[in-house]
Amino acid sequence: MSTFIYKVRDVRGIPSKGEAQADSRAAVAAELRGKGFTVVDISEKKGGTSIKEMLADVRRLKARHITVFSRQFATMINSGLALLRALYILENQTENAKLATVIGQLRSDVEGGISLSDALEKHPNIFSRLYVNMVRAGEAGGILDETLDRVAAQLEAEDSLKRQVRSAMVYPLLIAVFAVLVLMAMMMFIIPIFAKMYADLGSQLPMLTRIMVNISNVMRSIYGVFIFAAIGGGIYGLIRLKRTEKGVRVWDNIKLKMPMGIGEIIRKLAMARFSRTLSTLVASGVPILQAIDITGETAGNSVVSDAMAGVKSSVKEGRPMSEPLSQVSVFPPMVVQMIAVGEETGAVDVMLTKIADFYEDEVNAAVKSLTSILEPIMMIGVGGLVGVIVISLYLPIFNLMSVINN
Incomplete structure (x- = not known):
């Protein structure tokens, strides 16, 4: 079990926060909603850092990881999968530990009633302002899958151009x-x-x-x-x-x-x-x-x-x-x-x-x-x-x- 720090609002809109022990963020969110709270945020409490966790933090999150995530996400949404279900699948199948953690946080935020674009905005070092605003426009227009495909194409084009220049200058x-x-x-x-x-x-x-x-x-x-x-x-x-x-x-x-x-x-x-x-x-x-x-x-x-x-x-x-x-x-x-x-x-x-x-x-x-x-x-x-x-x-x-x- 892990310890999670949560922020919630009651039926009158009064905010409060606390800690809870559970197997996952989803379990904490379900328990809090069962008590009549609106979940604002859930984050895992940081304890002692293991060597594995330290290595996961050090490992760089490359543009291609975000590109693959966007492509897969777009395909799942286009296939009719619910947003939360798609995020859950991506969280479990993503090989990059850092990205998997971020996707888990996105899923937790969306479960708590936050829009996907607002959830993405909490991670400015991973999802650029361009990415967030395109997703926001896609949500408003009901074309999230199409927008995610466009984002992936944009990232692929930029990454391809950078790699061409880098590879040419290596020798x-x-x-x-x-x-x-x-x-x-x-x-x-x-x-x-x-x-x-x-x-x-x-x-x-x-x-x-x-x-x-x-x-x-x-x-x-x-x-x-x-x-x-x-x-x-x-x-x-x-x-x-x-x-x-x-x-x-x-x-x-x-x-x-x-x-x-x-x-x-x-x-x-x-x-x-x-x-x-x-x-x-x-x-x-x-x-x-x-x-x-x-x-x-x-x-x-x-x-x-x-x-x-x-x-x-x-x-x-x-x-x-x-x-x-x-x-x-x-x-x-x-x-x-x-x-x-x-x-x-x-x-x-x-x-x-x-x-x-x-x-x-x-x-x-x-x-x-x-x-x-x-x-x-x-x-x-x-x-x-x-x-x-x-x-x-x-x-x-x-x-x-x-x-x-x-």
């Missing part, structure tokens, strides 16, 4: 890490061996060799510690700055201006996310002003978020969305024109979906193109640096052999 990142490790090893361990050997010979070292030996000496001295500490402190400071509102804005603008097509990829990602989010919300029946708000919050780029504030003001005044977007450089003319056509024809969600599809394909192609350029550049760069170090180490030997021959 260049591995090359960069490998290069740093190789160069560090050569500077810290290989060059000192050659430096000692040449010092014993007492010969004059070439300029390139002296530079490499001096760099190695600095890296292995107390000054090297200060240099590494300064670099680490600088990186930490940038990370902290990036978490401030001003830092986020500066960083988002820098990202959009990055060379080698990186800035263009980031802009296309922002367009894909903006279009997909807004189209899904509008198609689900979320009020347009609320949809614009949520799109701004979940845009992932402060430039797009600021643009959404202008769009909201424009719509409030009865003007079209496309008007303020045309004044923001991050939105290409094609996007603005397609949204304008959508507004004229009353098919904004359809146009936004087409924009999202287009930019998701563009991101995929651009990422592949970037990696095909980056890989040879990085290989040449790494090979060049290692080659310079190797040549600097063997130059004294070549000079010595030249003297002997003469």
